[in-house]
Amino acid sequence: MPRPNQLYVVFSLALVLFLLGLVGWWTVQATHLTRELQENLDIIVELEAGSTPEDRQALEAHLAAAPYLRPGSTPAFVGRDAALESMGEDLGNDLDDLGLSNPLLDVVTFNVPLHWLSSERLGAIATEIQGLPGVAGVYYQENFVERIAANARKLSLLLLGLAGLFTFVAGLLIHNTVRLSLYANRFTIKTQELVGATWGFISRPYLWSAIFQGLVAGLLAIGGVVGLQYWLQSVFPELNLFTAPQELLLLYAGLLLLGVMINFLSHWVVVRRYLRMRVDDLY
Incomplete structure (x- = not known):
């Protein structure tokens, strides 16, 4: 004992x-x-108002084959109407009362792996995607990452x-x-x-x-x-x-x-x- x-x-x-x-x-x-938190940071790609479904499909295919797409994830498409609904019913009613149309654009979001989360690499990704047909802009919270x-x-x-x-x-x-x-x-x-x-x-x-x-x-x-x-x-x-x-x-x-x-x-x-x-x- x-x-x-x-x-x-x-x-x-x-x-x-x-x-x-x-x-x-x-x-x-x-x-x-x-x-x-870092890997769930969304990279948002806004599509032009006049973009075609073919442009969106080509963008999604490009992102799916890109080396900077986070393994196990896929690009997600969010339509402008679905985006407006997610912002609340009151906002949609206010726009209707003012006679305004939906100001939002269709977007495609995706995530990148941890080792791609640097200002230089994200900037290079944004420049590459910006040159694709039908893309209006690429946005991400750079300060948030840093x-x-x-x-x-x-x-x-x-x-x-x-x-x-x-x-x-x-x-x-x-x-x-x-x-x-x-x-x-x-x-x-x-x-x-x-x-x-x-x-x-x-x-x-x-x-x-x-x-x-x-x-x-x-x-x-x-x-x-x-x-x-x-x-x-x-x-x-x-x-x-x-x-x-x-x-x-x-x-x-x-x-x-x-x-x-x-x-x-x-x-x-x-x-x-x-x-x-x-x-x-x-x-």
Whole structure:
């Protein structure tokens, strides 16, 4: 049965890993949401008022075969009447009352992959499409793209800094916890050395225990993060918190590895410290 100080090490490490897991999970979600926002940015191609159905079909075929069309997506046609209806019935009634016709144009929208979302590439796409028959104009929110990219970089740096700070603090806390945990064994460690046991023989049981404790703490932390994810998903299903399974699996594996590494290194350093101390210094 684990001793109270060992349980204290496990739960302290699990708590720190849980907090690190929350930072990592938020990093994964923020990155995924930023990518979705960027890739769902519509490039709008307005058709001329006198364009023919053949012009529209040729434009859609050109976009469908273009290297900059986002994989898995297709160009979408929105007719001028459907666009007016989507803007609300009141607007259509107001235009009728004023005797005005529908001022909107037929449009075709499409999305591009993430690596095409730069001012230079979007400008080149717009210039290419502008030269096609029946095209009146190409529009996209250039500032919006640049803002998302800039904010994504700032957020990534902030979360990276938080993760680094948490890891540093975790190392210090767990090291002190392990030092206190092994304090009661300092005489046993030194006695084994005095009777001729090698440092490797003395350290081995403590290091194996550290690996086991790190795995248990990592599993507890992963369980806490996954439980929180499922709870938030049940409360806010629109968040789609499990849409990046590969990144989440890497996060969970990283928590396990980090738990083992922090606990192993802390035990190794503390055991070596007691082995180097003189007997008088142990009191």
